[in-house]
Amino acid sequence: MNDNIYDQHLDAAEANYQALSPLSYLQRAAFVYPHRAAVIHGDVRRNWAEIYRRCKQLASALRKRGIGKGDTVSLMAPNLPEHFEAHFGVPMCGAVLNSINTRLDAPVVAFILQHAETKLLIVDREMSAVVKKALHMLAKPPVVVDIDDPAFDGGELLGALNYEQLLAEGDEDDAWSGPANEWDAITLNYTSGTTGDPKGVVYHHRGAYLNAASNALSWGMTADATYLWTLPMFHCNGWCFPWTMAAIGGASVCLRHVRGEDIVQLIVAEKVDHLCGAPIVLSLIAGVDESLRAGLDHSVKVMTAGAPPPPSVLEKMEAINFDVTHVYGLTETYGPCVVCCWKDEWQDLSVGERARLKARQGVQVPMQEGMMVADPESLQPVEQDGETIGEIFLRGNIVMKGYLKNPSTTDASFAGGWLHTGDLAVWHEDGYVEIKDRSKDIIISGGENISSIEVEETLFRHPDIEDAAVVAKPDDKWGEIPCAFIKLVEGVQVDEQEIIAYCRQNMAHFKAPKQVIFATLPRTSTGKVQKFKLRQWAKDGAADPEDVSG
Amino acid sequence: MNDNIYDQHLDAAEANYQALSPLSYLQRAAFVYPHRAAVIHGDVRRNWAEIYRRCKQLASALRKRGIGKGDTVSLMAPNLPEHFEAHFGVPMCGAVLNSINTRLDAPVVAFILQHAETKLLIVDREMSAVVKKALHMLAKPPVVVDIDDPAFDGGELLGALNYEQLLAEGDEDDAWSGPANEWDAITLNYTSGTTGDPKGVVYHHRGAYLNAASNALSWGMTADATYLWTLPMFHCNGWCFPWTMAAIGGASVCLRHVRGEDIVQLIVAEKVDHLCGAPIVLSLIAGVDESLRAGLDHSVKVMTAGAPPPPSVLEKMEAINFDVTHVYGLTETYGPCVVCCWKDEWQDLSVGERARLKARQGVQVPMQEGMMVADPESLQPVEQDGETIGEIFLRGNIVMKGYLKNPSTTDASFAGGWLHTGDLAVWHEDGYVEIKDRSKDIIISGGENISSIEVEETLFRHPDIEDAAVVAKPDDKWGEIPCAFIKLVEGVQVDEQEIIAYCRQNMAHFKAPKQVIFATLPRTSTGKVQKFKLRQWAKDGAADPEDVSG
Incomplete structure (x- = not known):
């Protein structure tokens, strides 16, 4: 018998244990901030009470159609309210959301739908041409549900019903529950590798919950945050920001097309103070005609990944009061899990020096446990000398559950107890990593x-x-x-x-x-x-x- | 066989699962912010690298003395650096920290040391008289280690060695590891009930990790935060703020005695921007002579619990740029797990109206899953009408592991799947609870x-x-x-x-x-x-x- 007094009659019970899940955040946002704006898209403005109601309807409608645990619901759409809602409504019925990259071609989309064993596909008219072709390639195509956005002309309706009709099939009073196990899958994201078939990266509720919180901690976000959707939601579930926005009760401003003028206009009109995106988003903003920035008198925080922001762009962004944070991550890590934490003492350096420091990928985020640069074979950490090149390894709770139906690749990428990123970097004396190359490059x-x-x-x-x-x-x-x-x-x-x-x-x-x-x-x-x-x-x-x- | 594709070959592995523990926060703070101030006490100023080194030494020294998993290390001291370090060093050796209320008398202290089966006791000279008496009441007194603070005169040294000598026995290079299981105990806090023997509330690593993050989320704290220790660390582990400060990498300013002038002087000198405490702390600050507040030109966030802040105090605090947040919780919930989330639309109300809204205890914090006001017998939620009185019930991951060696009380307090708080409240239409009484009152x-x-x-x-x-x-x-x-x-x-x-x-x-x-x-x-x-x-x-x- 265990004689540890702290293990006796102190087991987990219903009162003191609940599976971690970002669905809790939605429930709380609807409870605490029912009347606060949650999702804004053109004339559409829904508060948290409405979003929660619609997500419950979606979950109920999916369940009525026999969709539940272990099933995949795919979606191919721009950053629309329906896309946001699917991040909650789909897992609320127990199913897994698979948000597909809208730039993929028909054969790849067909591959994904088949590999994911998709039961139901939600698609926006703008993607109808590609999806139509992809569906023709499938022996057993899924049920198709159209998003019929009145703010967009073009494309065609492919399904037997549209999203609003699907919602109407659901009953908002149907009971739902979070996952029985926080290790249960919540989403499936295919990597757009540069070669070979895409791999299906599976996320679980625990990781999604933690990374959503970690985002808010990294950025010091509070309930009054307004977030603009310049980063695709199909990209690592928008770096988990749909769940972050629920965790803090902030507002999401949707955006169909990433265009400089639209971005600036929405930042001014909706008082957007946070956005994410590739460096091209920064260039688009910096390139907008000055006259359009009239009224832009508040500061905006920007998170960017993919390539270091060049000094010229950084300088332009600073001049218009945009505070840029450089981050790094992989689909396998729920998006960014490394952040170039900015230090006060760097603020007075020259713009070139600041850009050099900011070009580094950085250190692990608050809720990612381990990061190192190490020899790819021996996993021995390299010197923190800013010169020796090694591979970046990550571990902790913000690492995928694994690759779907691909145990050998999962095992290989977790070999030695660390996620192998394939990115080659130096490790600076202050612990910040700086990527030098992809290992195969x-x-x-x-x-x-x-x-x-x-x-x-x-x-x-x-x-x-x-x-x-x-x-x-x-x-x-x-x-x-x-x-x-x-x-x-x-x-x-x-x-x-x-x-x-x-x-x-x-x-x-x-x-x-x-x-x-x-x-x-x-x-x-x-x-x-x-x-x-x-x-x-x-x-x-x-x-x-x-x-x-x- | 389970045919759920998301359950196949997607198990937890070393790369993608780690037990949640606030010890990770310390490790990261030392890695990311090694040179940033972590703990300030008079002339003592230690950065995160030093704090981490000292905590590793403490853990190593305790292990060398045979202390490890299942053992209790007690501590009785004001808010000193050693107290802060013990929150990490003790669990880093696998043991459980029991921080004792410094206002207790000898018989109660003796009861606690005996009930907790304390192996080692760290004590400050200021508490030596009471502790000396308590030790005489014990058949098998623990090893005693003195905190010998040069900034304090008085009291006596009781032990065979002092804290610095204990540290010197440890080796900072000794390996340590976090808990094998996030459900493992991290601390033990005795409730100062109004009757009967104190009960030992056990916290686990998972809850401490989550509540530390939840604190930062509730308050929008970032790495540049400076926190003043006006709330006793023995009180629910200072509401988990030692771990919060590590999670964000902020600075802790210690404080031996809670005196208005000292508080204001430190706020000005150290640019403190966050503090917690009972309403008396607010009154002390408001009561300090205006001349002493010269130089206090920044805003300070204050969290208070225990009783609603009265309008007159709120008004005074607002006038000197203090932003007060009212919170509520129990020892059983790691401190506050209900917060009176402030809404923008309330800002323009009269001070009386604002005080009335702020007097309410509020809603569950971001990482606490469930809260309700319900009938104490049937557990049926009461109407949200602001009039019907019921008992406050809480559930989720920020609820204790249970009472030490007290299974019947643990079971009773978790009956029906909820923590019974014993606090009677009304539930307002907007979901905020307002306490009306203790059930026995x-x-x-x-x-x-x-x-x-x-x-x-x-x-x-x-x-x-x-x-x-x-x-x-x-x-x-x-x-x-x-x-x-x-x-x-x-x-x-x-x-x-x-x-x-x-x-x-x-x-x-x-x-x-x-x-x-x-x-x-x-x-x-x-x-x-x-x-x-x-x-x-x-x-x-x-x-x-x-x-x-x-």
Whole structure:
């Protein structure tokens, strides 16, 4: 018998234990802030009481159609109120929400619907052409429910009913309950890898609950926050921000298209004070005509990931009172789980120095337990010297449940008790990580590691270069050599030798590209350069740039 | 076999699951903010790296002395750095921290040390007289370690070694680990009940982790927060704020004695922006001479519990830029788990109206799942009409593990799946609760419930009354009648009949006291009126007021 006095008659009971779930946040927001704005979309303005009612209806309607635990409900739509509601209504019936990247093409969408065994698909008219094609590819297509947004013209209705009709089938008084187990799945997000079939990343209620809170803690968000949806909700469930907004009881401003003028207009009109997005969102805002920023007299907090914000953009953003936080994460970590925590003592540095510090990915967020930069094989942490390159490893409660129906990849990515990110970084003396490359993008030439990102950064500083990517090309003598793909600014003329000479002047000679190919770069639907295509192109020496940009 | 695709090969692993524990917060604070001030006490100023190092030393030293899982380390001290460190160092060795109310007398302290099976006791010189007596009452006294604060004169050293010597026995490089199970006990807090032996409330790592985060979420605290320790750390582990400060990486300013001038001086000198405390702390601050507030030009957030802040105090606090939040909780709920969330739309109301709204206890905090006002027997929720009285029930993850070695009381307090608070309240239409009485303090006269708090509030508005308490007195005709105990302002003369007449003019006649006794009220060490003594006094009709104030 255990003689620990603290283990005797002190078990979990109904009064003192409840599975962690972000659904609790919705229930509380509706209770505490029933009349406060929750979701705003054009003329549509719903408070938390209404959102909760509609989510209960959605859950009830899904249950009536036989959907429940273990089932997948997919959704393909821009950042609309229905998309927000699905983050609650779907798991409230026990099912798993699969929000699909709206930029994917029909074969990939078909693959996802089949792999996820989707029972019901909610789709916006704007995505109808792709979805229609995808549905034709399926032997057993799911039930289709249309979002019929009056604020949008175009596309077609594909389903037997629309979203409002589905809600009407539900009864808001139907009882619902949170998950029996906080480890139960809540959502499924397919990674848009640069190669191969997408992998289905499964999130659970516990992680979603914790990351939602961690977002608010990182950012010091309070109930009066107004959040603009510039980050796609299909992207790691909008970094878990639908649940964060419920946790604090703040307002979400929807946005169908990410356009600079619309963004600024909504920031002014709705007094938006928080938004997230890729660096392109910052550039769009910075690029809006000054006259449109009239009335923008409050400060706005911005979280950005994907690439470090360049100094020029940072400077412009600061000038208009935007406070930028750089974050880093993966689909596998519910979005950002590393944040470049800003320190007061950095505030007085020059803009260049601040940008250099801000370009670093940072440290683990409050609720992520472990982060390290380590040798990919031995998992021995590297020196915190800002020079030694290793792989970023993460662990803790903000790490996915695993890949759906893919145990070998799940095991491989968790090998050694850490999530292998595949991102190569240095670890600075102050504990901040700074990404240098994707592990498969490193170039090993004559035994020396060359960071393709470093070469690209040098190329980007050349005034005549509009776009650039560098990959490894097999080489008999060196093993690999850096091969640069470059798109020039329209109208200029620069040749291969000039580019190489420029690089040799600006970096270690061994790092300079030994070959330059002029082409338009092939990118994924989320804007990532498809380096596997470039590597193929470099290796094969194909003649036609169209072969790689198609 | 379970055919739920989301349950297959998606189990918890080292990479994606870690027991929730506030010890993670310390580790992260030391990693992210090593050079930022963590603890300030007079000339002592330690950053997070130092605090972490010292906590590791403490854990190591305790382990070397054979203390570990299932063991209790008690501590009796004011709000000193050592007290803060013990909140981490003790659980880091697997043991449970028992922080003892510094106002208790020797027999109660002896009872606690015996009941908790304390292996080691850390004690400050200021508490040495009481502790010395208590130790003499024990057959097997624990190892005693003295806190020898150079900033304090008086008392004596009781142990074989002091705290710094204990630390020196430890090795900061000794490995430590968080709890294997987040349900493991982290601390033990004895309730200072108004009657009977104190009960040992056990907290676990999961609840401490969540409430620490919930505090920061409720208050929108960020890393630049500076917190003044006006609330005793022995009180529900300072409402979990040692862990909150680690979660955000903020600074804690220690305070041995709660004195108005010291508080204001530290607020100015250290730019304190957050503090907690009983209403007396607000009165102390409001009462400080204006000249001492020179330089106090920033706003300060204050959390208060125990009694609603009166309008006059609120008005004074607002005038000097203090933003008061009213909260409610029990030792059993890790401190406050109900908060009077403030709404923008209330800001323009009159000060009286604002005080009335702020006097309500409020709604559950972000991480507490359930709250209701219900019938104590049937557990049926009462109407949200602001009139029907019921008992407050709470449930969720911010509820104790249970009472130590007291299964029957644990079961009784969790009966029906809810924590029974014993507090009687009305539930307002907007979901906010407002306490009317402790259940044992309600008076049932002629079948009508009379809230003793309501009668007391009426008495307190009489200009000649300094202190007042109302209890039930058995009565043949009415069952019970309200009996008032009153202390008059010095030098005034008012008789029983005048008091009764005043009450009848200002409230329903049946609620007015039928008897008035003039006396100094007996209070517990934490300032609660000992109503059981007053009830005895009312029943027995004892002649000497000293019988009740002793």
